[in-house]
Amino acid sequence: MVFKKMLGALGVGGPSVDTVLSNPNTRPGLPLTGQVNLTGGKNDVELAHITLGLVTRIEVDSPHGGDHSTVGEFHRTAVAGRTKLAAGQQLSIPFQVDMPWETPVTDVYGQRLHGMTMGLRTEVAIDRAIDKGDLDHVAVHPLPVQERILEAFSRLGFRFKGADLEYGRLHGVHQSLPFYQEIEFYPGPQYAHGISEVELTFVANPQTVEVVLEFDKRGGMFVGGHDAYGRYTVPHSHADTADWAQVVDGWVRQAVEARQTFFASRGGFAGMGGHGKSHGHGGHRGGGMGGMVAGAALGVAGGMIAGEMIEEAFEDDGGDFGDFGE
Template sequence: MLKKLLASVGIGKATVDTLLLTDELIAGQTFDIEVIIKGGDVSQHLNGIELAIMAQAKAESEVGDEEVTYNKNVVLQHWLQELNVEVQPQETITRHFSLDLHSEVPASSFHGQQIAKVWLQTGLDIKNGIDGSDNDPLTIHPSPTQLAVLEVIEQSGYSLFKIDLEVGGVRGENFSSHLPCYQEYEFKQQSRSLFGAKEIEVTFVDNGHETGVLIEIDRLFLGDGYRSISIPNHCSSIEQVRPYIEKIL
């Protein structure tokens, strides 16, 4: 009885560990995982496994007369895998799953550097108990189309100086985002540059077939302006995407 009571408040309960079978990802890709459940000190009924793609994004809130920026954990995707099994003390249950990463999930790695916190969170839905949980960081790279766009801008005389993940959504001509956050690549003008802009901010919205590119341009004396275009995802080289970017800049 004491063990059951302790398990109900999280002591001696079943635990979960998730193994990523695909080390590096691109948004829109299918990846495989192995979920290992280890029974605790008493038998417990498992209703199911909850899986979620999470990200940490910047959010803003007004406190009095001031605007405060803080980090917020947001859910990008969510799955519930039904189990409805009884896990016995110290028993090990293993399940394999294939998950489809949303095409708009932000990149977490750029040229070997971490640029955002994105992870897979695994939880156990335990009857009359506190969920066990496990967090696994995800390494997600920009798509070839996105990399080509960023390279075109750099070759045009701009240097990438900041990458942000922000709460909210974006909209361009013929496309709009669907996740609760968006990623922004910010470039600054070098001594010699094309397009006559002081700063350029780039956001991508990939629908799986084409990539929407939203660009905010800060031109000296003219202020900010927005341009957008959609690029087919089969355009993955600098030569292929350059005409699209030059068309709007």
């Protein structure tokens, strides 16, 4: 997708910017490439810098109670420092944005996860005048291990409920970003007697993916419901070597059958229980239930709907772009 915008903050007759992505589809850890095309205005100018930022919507707990969503920038890449742009000059600057390994997933099998938005923002500065430009839509697809696990939940009958980003930390899990993604499922029929909901979180790094599960367990006649937690470390190299439906079934059955937080995983992957969540000012929000969507030939349980364009998704934020940055 392409956007072209007169840099209004830099004055009438100023330069315009047209940012073009080579391909808006990417994965965590992979580069996002393109070029920033500048056209000079009526006068010669010297640009102080050109910077690109990844922007997304995050759920934050209010210190006074309740929660709200805000749009924040969480990763920045410098495209150019001081650059002279003559009147009417056309200048094209290539860029590469290396996606953080913990970048949340927005699209699965070509379908947008309901509740997820992601954009690339172009910032151009001349002296003290800064124009943050528009947003270019970015689609972040899962890593192979993440895709296999999501597919396994689908095969086991889990139904997608919603996804969001929570501002906060996972206990015992190394995070470089100050938020984490929750992908929520309703249980398959064979598990519905024991759990009412599952929240899945991926925290990836170059070698492995941490898989964190939170199970909302149903209560009985004399026993109240409670949460159970599981944490599993999965190497990227195991993406195509495991029976993922069997592995995930083992994880879920441990949560259903255990009388206390479980500490072991199945299938040879390191696991430990009781990760806990520290929200700081972050909160918890459940997404709305979606319909069923066929994902590729394998089929993935749905609720993943084609998302709104990023401009529409963010249009009600009134330009309130905070920084969740590194």
